[in-house]
Amino acid sequence: QVQLVQSGAEVKKPGASVKVSCKASGYTFTSYGISWVRQAPGQGLEWMGWISAYNGNTNYAQKLQGRVTMTTDTSTSTAYMELRSLRSDDTAVYYCARSLSDIVGSSWDSWGQGTLVTVSS
Amino acid sequence: QSALTQPASVSGSPGQSITISCTGTSSDVGSYNLVSWYQQHPGKAPKLMIYEVSKRPSGVSNRFSGSKSGNTASLTISGLQAEDEADYYCCSYAGSSSHVVFGGGTKLTVL
Numbered sequence: 001q002v003q004l005v006q007s008g009a010e011v012k013k014p015g016a017s018v019k020v021s022c023k024a025s026g027y028t029f030t031s032y033g034i035s036w037v038r039q040a041p042g043q044g045l046e047w048m049g050w051i052s053a054y055n056g057n058t059n060y061a062q063k064l065q066g067r068v069t070m071t072t073d074t075s076t077s078t079a080y081m082e083l084r085s086l087r088s089d090d091t092a093v094y095y096c097a098r099s100l101s102d103i104v105g106s107s108w109d110s111w112g113q114g115t116l117v118t119v120s121s
Numbered sequence: 122q123s124a125l126t127q128p129a130s131v132s133g134s135p136g137q138s139i140t141i142s143c144t145g146t147s148s149d150v151g152s153y154n155l156v157s158w159y160q161q162h163p164g165k166a167p168k169l170m171i172y173e174v175s176k177r178p179s180g181v182s183n184r185f186s187g188s189k190s191g192n193t194a195s196l197t198i199s200g201l202q203a204e205d206e207a208d209y210y211c212c213s214y215a216g217s218s219s220h221v222v223f224g225g226g227t228k229l230t231v232l
Contacts (some may be wrong), residue, residue: 035221037167043168045159045210047221059220095166105214105221107157107172115168 003064004096004103004112013120019082022096028107029055030034031075033099035108036081037116048094050104051079059104086119093117124149124222125211132230138199144192144212149152149222151192155214158187161226162207170209171196198229204217206231 007021022034036048049060051070058070069082079096094115097108126144133139143158145148150156156174161166169178171187174194184199194213198205211224 015158039212044226045161045212047212047223050220055144059222067185100172105153105155107155107169107212108167109178110171111166111168 002098002110004098004110006094006096006112007114009116009118011120012109012118013121016086016119017082017084018046018117019080019084019085020094020096020117021110022079022081023085024077024079027098029072029104030074033102033104033106034070034072034079035097035099035104036068037097037108039095039114040089040092046092048081050099051077054102067104083117088118088119091117092120124215125213125224126220127209127211127227129179129225129226130230132232133198133201134232135203137201138197139229140198141196141209141211141229142158143196143213143224145192145194145213145222146192147217148193149213149215149219150189150194153214153215154189156194157212158185158194159210160205160207161210165209176203178192190230201231203231205229207220 031100051058071080096112098110099106158171161167174189175187215222
């Protein structure tokens with residue numbers, strides 16, 4: 001079955017960077033895209049961006065442009081999301097999610113368990 | 122402020138039907154049939170309930186249905202059950218500038 005397993009919780013200081021991993025199994029990794037979605041405590045869902053696992057093409061949310069980088073390692077079927085210059089309002093649970101197809105607007109049928117990133121001095 | 126507008130809360134009794142609206146613009150909901158709905162229970166990852174406006178993934182109950190008219194999409198849950206109590210989020214593709222937008226979420230309470 002499709003499974004996305006994310007790396008563990010992180011605590012970072014303001015200004016630092018965090019890199020969250022998302023290891024996929026149970027399907028052909030390069031046939032689908034991966035989106036990253038975050039959720040601040042008590043808040044709604046926010047789309048961060050998408051990467052094609054087929055060719056590495058990316059699309060990022062405008063508000064995160066310049067601070068976020070999404071990559072994949074097809075040899076290990078793992079997707080990564082790096083967020084730089086962390087601020088307190090980046091504190092959130094970060095989810096990876098598999099797209100139904102390899103296009104940015106496709107829905108997400110499988111989700112990771114979430115990774116809590118806490119930004120605090 | 123979210124790009125798509127949902128009611129903050131809705132409620133219904135077991136067995137009843139409820140509808141959650143999701144209002145966007147001609148740049149997102151109105152232009153693309155790429156509207157999806159997600160259910161989220163507290164402390165859990167979201168779950169896909171409806172995609173491409175009205176399609177149900179395998180394993181999702183046929184009590185869940187989706188539709189769209191103009192710039193507004195809707196999720197209808199019939200025969201409400203206690204396990205349906207959760208937060209529901211709509212989501213739409215919004216073209217090459219904004220890409221993907223979410224609604225603010227709707228808390229469903231089963232009375």
